[in-house]
Amino acid sequence: MTDTDLLRRHGLRVTGPRLAVLEALESHAHLGADEVLRRVRTTLPSVSVQAVYDVLHALADAGLLRRIEPAGHPARYERRTGDNHHHVVCRGCGAVDDVDCAVGHAPCLVPSSTSGFAVEAAEVTFWGLCPACRTTA
């Protein structure tokens, strides 16, 4: 299935910026808005900052993109959606990588006491040092 089909299937118009954003995140996961913009502009030099933000929001709302916001870092986006995978974030350089759920099926989705909250989702973030920053430190 092409990205064009993917967009249509989700009721979204097919535009250059949208295809370019999907393309950028296909080859590089966990990019920030600024990096997405930079990559998009290598093929579509006139794309505006807001276009990228609009596209990222539209695609995230449609479920085509997942947005993650590691504390202290700008938001990142990835195409891997639907599964409950988590992330490791490097304390040194901010690099992000995927981590599959640790213990069987979604263990963290069941908190002990919810204080009356209706819990819909759980999000796990691991913090540490990436291989590069480990050797530096």
Place this chain on the structure above:
Amino acid sequence: MTDTDLLRRHGLRVTGPRLAVLEALESHAHLGADEVLRRVRTTLPSVSVQAVYDVLHALADAGLLRRIEPAGHPARYERRTGDNHHHVVCRGCGAVDDVDCAVGHAPCLVPSSTSGFAVEAAEVTFWGLCPACRTTA
């Protein structure tokens, strides 16, 4: 142990703003910097914005405060540190509450594959609706 002792024990100077910040977070956990400032100013009206940020950083660096940053919300601070407890965040109003770890001892601290990262900590955030927002919706 008084907050004064607590500060000295951690090698920090004892100042009005620091005591006031600790005091504010003693009675109300998960306050944002703006709410801390507002509460501090009820007793010390001349405290500056930056003083509060400096104090929050100093206390967090010393391990007296824990900083949490729910995606899409300004940072919150709490005095409960050292244990690995987690948080529920309301998608409606941003309210935060504590949640003890779900499954025995820190299950989420052991990811399946770390991609070479040296993992130091795991952070779990549950998303849902607080009691108030549930009835409204």
Place this chain on the structure above:
DNA sequence: ACGTATTCTGGAATCATTCAAGTAACCGTC
């Protein structure tokens, strides 16, 4: 009490992101 390192004040600057108004483009219909 003195002196100095640290902290606090006040104001401006930064970053990521969003808002607003006008122009351009996608795409169902003719």
Place this chain on the structure above:
DNA sequence: GACGGTTACTTGAATGATTCCAGAATACGT
């Protein structure tokens, strides 16, 4: 294959949380 309406994009400015800077004030060891 052109038309028109809706949706997306462009340009430019604004926002909110946080940080930077320089100078005045304060804590606390001597």
